[in-house]
Each structure stands twice: as structure tokens, then as C-alpha cells.
Amino acid sequence: MDISKLTIKEARKLLDTKKISVKELVEEYLKNIEDKNKELNVFLEVYDDVLKQAEEAQKIIDEGGALELTGIPLAVKDNILIKGRKASAASKMLQNYQATYTATAVQKLIDQKAVFMGRTNMDEFAMGSSTENSSFGVTKNPYDISRVAGGSSGGSATAVASNMALGALGSDTGGSIREPASFCGVVGLKPTYGSVSRYGLMAMGSSLDVIGPISKTVTDNEIIFNAIKGRDKMDSTSIPHSDFVSTSPNLGEVKKIKIGVPYHILNQEGISNEVKKNFDTSVERMKKLGFEIKDIKLPNMDKSLAVYYIIMPAEVSSNMARYDGIKYGLSLEAENLLDVYKKTRGEGFGREVRRRIILGAYILSSGYYDAYYSKAMMVRKIIQDEFKEAFKGVDVIFTPTTPSPAWKIGEKTSPLENYLADIFTVTANIAGIPAISLPSGYVKISDNESELPLGVQLMSSHKNEDVLFKIGKKFLNEN
Numbered sequence: 001m002d003i004s005k006l007t008i009k010e011a012r013k014l015l016d017t018k019k020i021s022v023k024e025l026v027e028e029y030l031k032n033i034e035d036k037n038k039e040l041n042v043f044l045e046v047y048d049d050v051l052k053q054a055e056e057a058q059k060i061i062d063e064g065g066a067l068e069l070t071g072i073p074l075a076v077k078d079n080i081l082i083k084g085r086k087a088s089a090a091s092k093m094l095q096n097y098q099a100t101y102t103a104t105a106v107q108k109l110i111d112q113k114a115v116f117m118g119r120t121n122m123d124e125f126a127m128g129s130s131t132e133n134s135s136f137g138v139t140k141n142p143y144d145i146s147r148v149a150g151g152s153s154g155g156s157a158t159a160v161a162s163n164m165a166l167g168a169l170g171s172d173t174g175g176s177i178r179e180p181a182s183f184c185g186v187v188g189l190k191p192t193y194g195s196v197s198r199y200g201l202m203a204m205g206s207s208l209d210v211i212g213p214i215s216k217t218v219t220d221n222e223i224i225f226n227a228i229k230g231r232d233k234m235d236s237t238s239i240p241h242s243d244f245v246s247t248s249p250n251l252g253e254v255k256k257i258k259i260g261v262p263y264h265i266l267n268q269e270g271i272s273n274e275v276k277k278n279f280d281t282s283v284e285r286m287k288k289l290g291f292e293i294k295d296i297k298l299p300n301m302d303k304s305l306a307v308y309y310i311i312m313p314a315e316v317s318s319n320m321a322r323y324d325g326i327k328y329g330l331s332l333e334a335e336n337l338l339d340v341y342k343k344t345r346g347e348g349f350g351r352e353v354r355r356r357i358i359l360g361a362y363i364l365s366s367g368y369y370d371a372y373y374s375k376a377m378m379v380r381k382i383i384q385d386e387f388k389e390a391f392k393g394v395d396v397i398f399t400p401t402t403p404s405p406a407w408k409i410g411e412k413t414s415p416l417e418n419y420l421a422d423i424f425t426v427t428a429n430i431a432g433i434p435a436i437s438l439p440s441g442y443v444k445i446s447d448n449e450s451e452l453p454l455g456v457q458l459m460s461s462h463k464n465e466d467v468l469f470k471i472g473k474k475f476l477n478e479n
Contacts, residue, residue: 003028003163008072008220011166015061015071022054022061022071026115029073033117033164040140040149042158044078045086046118057113068223069114075165077156078119079126079202080211082106089202090134091124093348094329103200104235105169105211105228112227117165120155124350126171126204127316128152129179129421130412133352138409141183144450147406150180156214157184167215167224171201173208174308175401175425178437181214182401182455185439187221187472188214190425192463193432194239196225197232205315208308208429218438218472225465243463257471259286259458260296260394268302270420272404274443278454279400282440282475286398289474296390296397300383301427307383308426309419310363310376316353317360323348355415380430387431391461396471399424401437401455405445428459435459436468438475 001020014020030050037043047053057071076082079089081099088094102110109116123133131139131154139154141147142162149158153170157180160168170177172190181188189212196211203209213224230241261283266276287293325331325344332343349357363372390397403423412418428435436458442451456475460467472478 185453
């Protein structure tokens, strides 16, 4: 069986018509994991009950009760909990932690009898843009193993791109689904804040975090999103299913859909020529498909990165306080309680996590709270209002996903260089709006190198994921 072009939609037909069994499908993915995982470092753990899950899913199909994701092989990021299974957030702090409950998003997929293949590698506690910050080694790009897969959901994106799973769950705080999706040539959705329950997701930046799907196609992405979205009594920020009714008056007719392009953002430094050229080609493609392109202004969009790197570390410093060597996880012996804290947190957390905790504690400290955090929250509101205003004139906003293709492992030595990779993605998290990364072509950096994927990003107003799916399907020529 050739699974390289297989989609969830197609697999569903094959399973329902009994052309293949769930066991046969799952075994193909297990074989790929066995062949590729050692080199790519995607799965931190492959679950030992995969075939048992397949058996249970097959029973449901045989009884005629199959749902869209019954028997579909999926992967889950290592910061999303499944009861009784390890969840380490790729950190030594939680290396042997076993989850005591299941994340709501995962439970919804378990209820459909999806098959979970295993947990995927990531930047430690989701802090990074390359999966180089994992305590268990870097995940490599399936197109060029000398390059990063992106982060923090690098394992989930690579799992889909290298045919180790048909779909995957990731989490996105500032681009952590969309950036690796772009680097690996797959589709990644950062849903509206609150559209998917955060219950069972290890918190990084609580006002920014959201669980979302990674898949080969927009159609598959929509299938997973529809399965996991909705109100959850365990998450007070979650949004009811019924709220997801498009407010775009133009959704029914392609020629009426307006795409806004903030060209002024593309003129700043740090965006590679390959990305600019690819984006220009993508804009022309949108025009040929019948969409109207409008030049728009978002005067404070360029401040998003600065705002994000104040709000996010502040929330990180608060959320990481629970990992103290006493409650659960790693605990290293020392002569007194203070030294237990110091030793556990010093050795349990990697450099990037420690850096963000220190930065966040500084931002929230007396004398600096007003100068930094309060001001950042004010600018966040200004940015949110600018987007609301922009969406009165256009249905979506179109940008590149990343300022460059995937970089070489170890190439970016300064933290700031890594942070700049989030320049186009953080805005959606600050505004709480949905955004999707679509594969948009390939580029060669030099003659002797592999072709690397590039992606483009569409953002829409709150709860308007359906607009992103509609345009995305047209862009990728999906029926």
C-alpha cells in the first residue's frame, strides 16, 4: 500500500468499503515509524497498544458505527495529556510523568476511536521555533535532515509529512503549529482562541495557547478541527459549537471574497528573497482563482513580536512555578527546601525555559510591571482593534508563514534569531484569531541542496475558520 498520498478522507472510504482493515492501515504507519524514526527523531514513544486500538476501531466499523476518524492513525504532541500515558513536554522535569487525566481534545478523538500512534517530540514546554530545545534531541526536517523541522510542534508536523501518521495534534502559542507545518510542507491550523478546550494541555502562555490540527490537506484539517472544537465545562474560556457560524457575507461566492495583504509588513528586514518571491507568486495564484486582492494597512502589526515576547514570558514564569521539585515530576535531593527548588529547577529545565522564566519574572517585578507588562497589554488591545477594523473591509489577511525556509540545525546561535522566526505568526495569537498555514511551493537555497517547502498564512476574524478552509481548498486545488 502506498500511503505517501493517502489522506484521511480517502482512508475513510477504504476502511468503510473494507478494501483495507484498520490493522493493515496502522501496520503501514508502524513500518514507516520503524524505518524513519531513528533518523528523524519524531516519536518520543510509540504506544504499545496501537494494534489493540486498531482492533477496537475495526469492531466499530464492522458494526456500522464508524465516524470520520474511526481507525485513523494520529499522533499527539508530548504536552497534551492521555490518562495513564507518559507526557513529558520534552523536558527532564517531567521525563517519567504519567498523566492522571485525558485532555478534552484527545478524548473527543478517542470517542471516535481514532488510533493514537504515540507522542511526538517538541521544544521543551513548547518554548522554541525549531524543536532544537527538546531535552531528547532535535527533530530533523524530512526534506533535509541537516535542517530543523520547525517548532514547537516539530514532531507532529514531521510525523504527518513523513507518513508516520495521517494527522496530528499540536499546540500553538505564537506559531508553533503553523511554522513547522510551513517548514515540512503540510497544513497547520491555529484555531480561534477558546475554540478548542485547553483542558489537558500543559500551559505555557494561558492567554495565547490553543490546540490545533496538522494534516496533509485542508479537508483533513477541517475534519480534525470539527471533531475537537466546542465548549468544555473544564475550560471556562472555551466557545460553544453553535457559535461557529460564519459572519462573512461573501463566503458563498469566490469572486466576492476579499483578501487583504499588508504589503508594508513585507518591506522590513529579515525576510528572505525566496519567501518574498514565493509570496508574490501565491498572491498571483489567488488572483487567478478569482479572489480580490486589497492592499491594507495594519500600523501596529510590526509591534506584535515585541508585545508577544513580553506577555508570553510573563505567563511562562507563572505557569512554570508549579514545577518545583515538590508537587510532581523531577525532585532532586538537597540539604534544605530552598536547595531542592534550586537544584531541581536548575537541572530539570533547559536553558530556554530558564531564560523565559527569568525574563518573565523580571517583567512582572515591582517597578517593571507598569513599564513592560501593562504597556504590552495596552498595545495588544490596539492590535486587536486594528484587526477588527481590517476585517470590516476584507474577509482574510494573507502573509507568508515564516520569514525564511527551514534553517540548518545549530545555525541560529542567538535566542533573538530564533524569536524573529515568529514575526508573521504571533499576531494571530495576540488577537486570538484563527490562522492557517498552507504549503505554497518549494525553494532551493543552493544547487547542491534539497528543495525546501515554503508556506503562506491566511488569518480571519474570530470563529471564521470556515473561510480559511474554503480559500485553502481552492488554493491547494482540493475537490
